Amino acid sequence: MSLMSFVIVCPMLFMAGFVDSIAGGGGLISLPAYLLAGLPIHTAIGTNKFSSAFGTGLATFRYIKSGLVIVGLAIPSVFFGFAGSAIGARLSLFVSESILKSLLVVVLPVAAFCVLNKRIFKMNENIEFKCTKKAFLIVMMSALIIGMYDGLYGPGTGTFLIIAFTVFARMNVRQANAHTKVINFSTNIAALAVYLMHGHVIFTLGAAAALSNMLGSYLGSGLVLTHDPKIVKPIIIFVLILLLVKIITGF
Numbered sequence: 594m595s596l597m598s599f600v601i602v603c604p605m606l607f608m609a610g611f612v613d614s615i616a617g618g619g620g621l622i623s624l625p626a627y628l629l630a631g632l633p634i635h636t637a638i639g640t641n642k643f644s645s646a647f648g649t650g651l652a653t654f655r656y657i658k659s660g661l662v663i664v665g666l667a668i669p670s671v672f673f674g675f676a677g678s679a680i681g682a683r684l685s686l687f688v689s690e691s692i693l694k695s696l697l698v699v700v701l702p703v704a705a706f707c708v709l710n711k712r713i714f715k716m717n718e719n720i721e722f723k724c725t726k727k728a729f730l731i732v733m734m735s736a737l738i739i740g741m742y743d744g745l746y747g748p749g750t751g752t753f754l755i756i757a758f759t760v761f762a763r764m765n766v767r768q769a770n771a772h773t774k775v776i777n778f779s780t781n782i783a784a785l786a787v788y789l790m791h792g793h794v795i796f797t798l799g800a801a802a803a804l805s806n807m808l809g810s811y812l813g814s815g816l817v818l819t820h821d822p823k824i825v826k827p828i829i830i831f832v833l834i835l836l837l838v839k840i841i842t843g844f
Contacts, residue, residue, distance in 0.1 A: 598630040599801055605629075606802040610648035610809025615817055616825055617773060618832030619645060620762055621839060623806070636795060641790030643799040647780040648806035652814040653696020653778045656771035659818055663768075667775045670736040674776040675783065677740025685745045692744050694840045701837050704753070707760055708829050714760055722764050731762040736776055743780060749836045751777050752829055768823040770814075 607625035613619025623645055627637035657660055708714045722728070735757035743750040749774050758769035788794055816824055 598632075598798055601630045602626045602798060602802050605807040606644055607805040607809040609657070610652075610806035610811075612809075612828060612832065613648065613777075614652040614774070614810040614813030615770070616828040616832050617753070617755055617777070618749045618835065619648070619751070619806075621748050621832065621835040623802075626802075630798070632673045632795070632798075635788070635791075635793045639785070639793030640795045640799045640802070642781055642785040642788055643794045643796075644802035646778070646785050646804040648810035649774060649781055651807045652810040653771075653774040655811070655814045655818065656767075656774055657690075659767075659771070661768050661771035662775060663724055663772075666729060666732055667772055670732050670772065671776055671779045673733045673736040674684060674740035674743075674780060676724070677737040677742075678744035678780055678783075681741035681744025681746075682742065683744075688745065697746075697836070697840055701833050701840075704756055705830060705833050707756060708826055708833075714826070722762075722768050724814070728762045728764075732772065734757060735761065735771040740776070740780070748839060749832060752832045752836075755825070755829065764811075766825045767817055770817055770825070817818050 606623050607620035609621075612622060618642065624637060624641050627633070627641050632640065671798035706713075735754060739750055739753045739757060742753065754773040754776060755766070755769045758764045758772060759766060762769075762774070780810070785794075
């Protein structure tokens with residue numbers, strides 16, 4: 594790899610880790626970084642999974658260490674997320690990407706409205722989350738349905754999980770972030786294993802990018818844990834705009 598590849602990828606992977614640890618959607622920044630560096634698409638995806646897994650893993654560890662992860666809720670949601678992703682991957686054989694993009698053009702403004710509406714998207718920091726049967730079911734169904742989207746298309750999965758957990762399961766933002774990262778980390782590892790077996794990972798570039806991604810993830814998760822969680826809302830909107838730009842431009 595040329596020096597320019599590192600110059601392009603590392604700063605963008607830092608930003609991707611920062612954004613992803615706060616509001617999800619880091620792949621909307623990191624994958625284009627590898628493509629701009631000239632990597633073939635499958636190698637770009639594989640190397641991106643390699644570097645992003647480290648950043649997501651670090652953020653997951655910080656959230657678990659802080660006591661925000663409810664183990665009895667997180668473990669089954671991982672299995673539901675896996676199942677959904679597997680179903681989505683199968684559906685991708687029958688559903689054209691153009692149809693899904695058309696649906697997302699409708700979904701994204703609705704998601705933005707939910708986030709911007711203070712009565713719907715509440716920080717809930719002063720409310721203790723109770724893992725009732727209803728909340729448990731909502732988390733599992735969110736993991737399954739959004740996991741299907743992840744297998745079918747993917748970009749913005751973490752952002753949609755945070756919105757679902759906050760709006761419907763009534764988690765506070767910190768807990769929603771924590772449980773989203775647990776699901777994302779497990780799916781990243783599963784996908785990474787496949788790309789490793791097929792030799793689609795460039796380790797030199799991936800290792801440097803992983804360090805950048807971890808630094809961004811560490812700073813981003815630190816902001817969520819130690820500062821006002823209101824930072825989450827504008828970054829979610831930023832990610833939704835990025836996803837809309839991706840859909841419109843095709844990049």
